[in-house]
Amino acid sequence: MTNGPLNRKLKMGMVGGGQGSFIGKVHSIAACLDNRAEVVAGAFSSNPQRSKASAADYNVAESRAYGSYQEMFDKERQLPEGERIDFVTVATPNHTHFEISKAAVEAGFHVMCDKPMTFDLGQAEELAVLVDNSSVVFGLTHNYTGYPLIRQAREMIQSGELGEIQAVRANYIQGWLRSKIEDSDQKQAAWRTDPSKSGAAGCFGDIATHAYNLGRYMTGLLSEEISCHLRTFVPGRKLDDYGTALIKYDNGGLGTVTASQISHGRENDVTIEIDGTKGSLSWAQENPNAMQVRANGQPHKIYTRDPNAPYMLASGQAACRLPAGHPEAFFEAFANIYAAAFDAIVAKHSGEKVERINTVYPNVHDGVEGMLFIQQSVASSQQNGAWLPFKCDRARR
Ligand code: NAI
Structure with a gap:
């Protein structure tokens, strides 16, 4: 303990x-x-x-x-x-x-x-x-944000290893709402597709928020404007089940967030790709113990989650519990969010x-940013993808 x-x-x-x-x-x-x-x-x-x-x-x-x-x-x-x-x-x-x-x-x-x-x-x-x-x-x-290689990537980006970040492509692709299972009283589907319980967005509130937050957490880029198109592809559904947002960052960079709950056979396919002036990286949560890092003219690198490897930075190492090759995944990443909050609670007690x-x-400010993301995505989509302000008061990270 x-x-x-x-x-x-x-x-x-x-x-x-x-x-x-x-x-x-x-x-x-x-x-x-x-x-x-x-x-x-x-x-x-x-x-x-x-x-x-x-x-x-x-x-x-x-x-x-x-x-x-x-x-x-x-x-x-x-x-x-x-x-x-x-x-x-x-x-x-x-x-x-x-x-x-x-x-x-x-x-x-x-x-x-x-x-x-x-x-x-x-x-x-x-x-x-x-x-x-x-x-x-x-x-x-x-x-x-609790996955060791996400923490590793964040530290690599913060230290400038990828140069200036110019593009972020974050996706969260699922298929479980391809048919209208909310009508058969599927508990999780029922409230998620009900505007009085889910909020202004369906798929975009449920999972695009994760994808947006992940890019924000890893790169620290501050958003300026957003344009979004949402769709409800399943007839009779009241909220979006697919959408893409395009984000302008204040350094001139561009981000995209695509989320789907209607893509056949797709499970919890969270992927993120980040392009910097010196290198690029990509990661997928369904294979979370590996991350690709590339630079033109050099062999492609695969970073594996290895707490003992010299390439692992402090934040990535600290987020590991097991040696390399024993897979860690969803529970451990979730536990890393708790662990960091517990550190703060214990420090407060002292x-x-x-x-x-x-x-x-x-934290709560990421929550505000997430809600602004949802609100402006829905509003932009209602205006046929109009560019709308997407700036959070607090410049941070
Ligand atoms: P769920 O429908 O499976 O479970 C909700 C539970 O809350 C039920 O036990 C229900 O009886 C209870 N509940 C509802 N109102 C309550 C009240 N006033 N007081 C006490 N209990 C109450 O929903 P699910 O899928 O577990 O989602 C819950 C939340 O977690 C949602 O906000 C969802 O967006 C989020 N979520 C986050 C995930 C993540 O990866 N971080 C994954 C899945 C869900």
């Missing part, structure tokens, strides 16, 4: 993750992977009976499986420090993120929220102000000042 002076595990309260759900369980596995946290309480479902019934799945006492997140925050606040929850994980559908996160911050709990951060930009901006004026750590699980903008883990 590496919680230093805190000398105990951090206590996690889960919101969502009830029986039949998807990502909540991933959060609990990731948070507990390094033995730095344990799930001790939860409001696992919007249905109080299902919340109680889900407690055993997390080894949580039934007395701490609450009927609602409000009840969890109220009751847990009354427990002594060290017993009560330290942080809250928000793994519920998008339309509930804001109210749950806001209540958690107001109750003084640290927050790990899933993406997209809120339902709309107004909520995101309000939440950022709240977090900035509080002492809580707020992490956003754009989990692809009275240290912690970084709030340029953090290793995606």
